[in-house]
Amino acid sequence: MKYKIITLVSIIVIVVVGSVIYKEKSVDTPEKPVIKIGYILPLSGNVAFLGEGVKNAVLLAVEEAQKKNTKYTYEAVFEDDGFVPARTVSAFQKLVDYDKVQAVVTFASAAGSAVNPLAEKNKIIHFGIASDPNIAKGDYNFINWTPPVEEIGLFVKEAEKRQIKKIAVFGQQISGITEMIKELKKQISGTDIEIVYESVTSFGTKDFRTQVSQLKNSGADYTVLMMFSPELEVLTKQIREAGVKIPLTSIESFELSDNPGMFENLWYVNAADPTSGFTKMYSDKFQKNPSIATPNGYDILGIIVEATESIEKKSLPNTSDITQALLRINNYNGALGNGLKIDADGLVVSKAVLRIIQDGKSVTIQ
Amino acid sequence: MEYLIHIAILICIYGILGLSLNLIVGVTGLLSVTQAAFYGMGAYATAILLTTTGMNFFVSVILGMIISGVVSLLIGFVLSKFKDDYYALGSFGFNIIVYSIFLNWQSLTRGPLGIPGIPRPSLFGFTFSENIWFLLLSALALLLVYGVSQYIVKSSFGRVLKAIREDEDAIRVFGYNTLFYKLAIFVIGAMLASIAGSLFASYITFIDPSTFTLNESIFLLAIIIMGGLANNKGAVLGAVILILLPEILRFVGFPSDIAAQMRQVSYGVILILLMLYRPQGLVGEYKL
Numbered sequence: 001m002k003y004k005i006i007t008l009v010s011i012i013v014i015v016v017v018g019s020v021i022y023k024e025k026s027v028d029t030p031e032k033p034v035i036k037i038g039y040i041l042p043l044s045g046n047v048a049f050l051g052e053g054v055k056n057a058v059l060l061a062v063e064e065a066q067k068k069n070t071k072y073t074y075e076a077v078f079e080d081d082g083f084v085p086a087r088t089v090s091a092f093q094k095l096v097d098y099d100k101v102q103a104v105v106t107f108a109s110a111a112g113s114a115v116n117p118l119a120e121k122n123k124i125i126h127f128g129i130a131s132d133p134n135i136a137k138g139d140y141n142f143i144n145w146t147p148p149v150e151e152i153g154l155f156v157k158e159a160e161k162r163q164i165k166k167i168a169v170f171g172q173q174i175s176g177i178t179e180m181i182k183e184l185k186k187q188i189s190g191t192d193i194e195i196v197y198e199s200v201t202s203f204g205t206k207d208f209r210t211q212v213s214q215l216k217n218s219g220a221d222y223t224v225l226m227m228f229s230p231e232l233e234v235l236t237k238q239i240r241e242a243g244v245k246i247p248l249t250s251i252e253s254f255e256l257s258d259n260p261g262m263f264e265n266l267w268y269v270n271a272a273d274p275t276s277g278f279t280k281m282y283s284d285k286f287q288k289n290p291s292i293a294t295p296n297g298y299d300i301l302g303i304i305v306e307a308t309e310s311i312e313k314k315s316l317p318n319t320s321d322i323t324q325a326l327l328r329i330n331n332y333n334g335a336l337g338n339g340l341k342i343d344a345d346g347l348v349v350s351k352a353v354l355r356i357i358q359d360g361k362s363v364t365i366q
Numbered sequence: 367m368e369y370l371i372h373i374a375i376l377i378c379i380y381g382i383l384g385l386s387l388n389l390i391v392g393v394t395g396l397l398s399v400t401q402a403a404f405y406g407m408g409a410y411a412t413a414i415l416l417t418t419t420g421m422n423f424f425v426s427v428i429l430g431m432i433i434s435g436v437v438s439l440l441i442g443f444v445l446s447k448f449k450d451d452y453y454a455l456g457s458f459g460f461n462i463i464v465y466s467i468f469l470n471w472q473s474l475t476r477g478p479l480g481i482p483g484i485p486r487p488s489l490f491g492f493t494f495s496e497n498i499w500f501l502l503l504s505a506l507a508l509l510l511v512y513g514v515s516q517y518i519v520k521s522s523f524g525r526v527l528k529a530i531r532e533d534e535d536a537i538r539v540f541g542y543n544t545l546f547y548k549l550a551i552f553v554i555g556a557m558l559a560s561i562a563g564s565l566f567a568s569y570i571t572f573i574d575p576s577t578f579t580l581n582e583s584i585f586l587l588a589i590i591i592m593g594g595l596a597n598n599k600g601a602v603l604g605a606v607i608l609i610l611l612p613e614i615l616r617f618v619g620f621p622s623d624i625a626a627q628m629r630q631v632s633y634g635v636i637l638i639l640l641m642l643y644r645p646q647g648l649v650g651e652y653k654l
Contacts, residue, residue: 043625043626043627044626044627044629044630048626051626078625079616080625080626080629082626083576084576084577085480085570085572085573085574085576085577086376086566086570086577087612089372089570090372090373090376090613091616093368093369093372093373094369094613094616096368096369097367097368097369097370097372098369109479110478110480110572110574110576113480113482113572113574114570114571114572116482116572117482117483117571117572118571122368132479134482173469173470173477173478173575174478175478175479175480175574177478178472178477178478178479179479202466202469
């Protein structure tokens with residue numbers, strides 16, 4: 001038995017080491033030099049549906065890039081991290097070391113935070129689809145997500161317009177939502193708006209009856225939901241069952257629901273809208289509407305293509321060249337609209353929008 | 367090569383965790399599902415001390431061990447009164463409490479935002495910034511923990527632990543205070559797990575509570591069951607296999623639209639097959 005085990009472990013080790021060494025020594029000779037972009041997405045686990053949406057959009061973006069007469073061939077490589085930061089790091093190392101990617105894209109703030117220092121150290125371009133602005137710190141790090149300051153800014157403006165004074169907030173324990181609540185508290189200070197009730201629960205919480213009864217007595221004018229599916233729908237159902245009449249609104253959440261009809265005629269603030277052209281292209285190809293963050297994933301590939309193609313260099317541009325070119329992007333026409341640019345902090349500048357659910361679909365009103 | 371070094375570092379970290387849990391579950395027969403809590407305590411101690419006070423990594427490791435030791439002493443005192451399934455349930459609850467503290471004590475742990483920018487260890491002006499050096503450090507830590515574990519298992523203290531595992535009532539008849547022995551090994555296991563946490567925090571340079579959930583404790587239990595209970599080599603072997611396996615599956619050419627799901631299914635099937643044909647683990651000496 002001892003020898004069988006030693007043989008088994010030896011075979012596993014030889015296969016891994018051999019495949020990595022073989023890959024390192026093998027020489028690809030495609031017609032055009034290849035630029036590889038690695039996408040680390042949650043393709044398994046609770047939020048796999050969001051990762052799948054981004055993956056589909058990236059496949060579309062690759063198709064679009066191939067149609068153009070580009071100097072380089074662009075390839076997307078996908079890795080699953082199951083929404084666990086430690087696995088994001090493993091995926092990053094594999095993409096950089098084995099697939100030799102020039103750029104890496106991560107999903108959500110925790111994954112972005114884990115990859116940020118590695119991207120700087122390895123001089124690999126990193127785009128985070130995340131709201132934590134710290135992820136864009138450094139020379140090689142960028143964010144393509146409407147920042148919390150934009151979304152909350154629009155929310156506060158709308159709340160003032162509607163003369164909302166007291167709000168109740170429901171959130172979940174995840175970095176993106178924590179950043180949002182922090183920003184909300186910052187922006188309402190000095191206004192007439194106050195948070196009269198706040199509840200932040202962990203993923204998997206399904207019984208909100210205690211919080212709902214506290215909400216009932218809170219005197220809030222509006223309830224702001226910042227939650228993921230399915231907790232979002234469970235909470236909404238329990239609020240309605242308890243007969244609470246306080247109107248609901250959200251920041252992004254209604255967009256994340258797989259049952260938007262539950263929120264009929266409710267307004268909310270969302271990250272930048274995908275263009276109708278992108279929505280149609282996506283729906284035609286995959287027979288469903290693009291989920292949240294899909295235009296961001298699509299645009300990241302497009303922006304990298306545009307930046308790389310703009311480099312006047314006979315040899316294959318390195319990541320430093322591409323980074324410089326990215327900072328020169330100031331009029332990119334993509335899935336999030338026209339005239340997109342990257343600011344000096346590494347943020348792809350996009351505006352928040354005000355939306356409403358009508359006939360079970362989200363419609364932009366501002 | 368960096369990828370292989372990265373995997374080797376993870377194997378060292380999980381090897382330490384496997385060894386620490388093996389002392390509690392394998393050698394003593396206490397079904398503990400709380401090791402991720404002590405792993406997290408070490409990680410958070412190092413992360414907080416390094417980012418806020420600029421303390422030396424090695425001092426933070428020792429402080430992390432002390433914190434884990436004190437907490438495990440308190441909780442272990444309660445757990446040591448339980449046996450079998452009740453012990454497992456108690457430890458299960460403790461893991462959830464610690465996870466909730468990581469998540470909710472935002473002024474200290476930053477909650478779900480996590481702690482970014484944790485520096486790499488340095489000693490006498492030398493920083494372990496390159497992964498190869500970090501691997502050396504991790505391997506040294508693994509060797510040290512392996513040595514301590516072997517010493518415990520082979521000592522008279524270890525023999526009493528094994529006797530507790532086989533028949534606690536019988537050993538008590540001979541005048542041994544089993545409560546003390548169970549408590550002592552629980553504290554030692556927690557302190558060793560804390561070392562792995564410190565290494566993890568400093569290596570990944572970012573931690574958040576999602577790494578230290580109950581799922582992680584179950585994964586650690588799977589490592590020692592897979593490798594073989596009550597055998598230190600088995601604990602390390604289990605870490606090698608369970609860390610390598612998902613990485614190998616990244617290279618299997620599944621169709622891209624179902625690759626992630628197929629990897630998960632394959633991982634599960636391989637574990638089931640291994641348990642079917644080697645229920646005592648690969649080099650196990652004891653079966654739960």
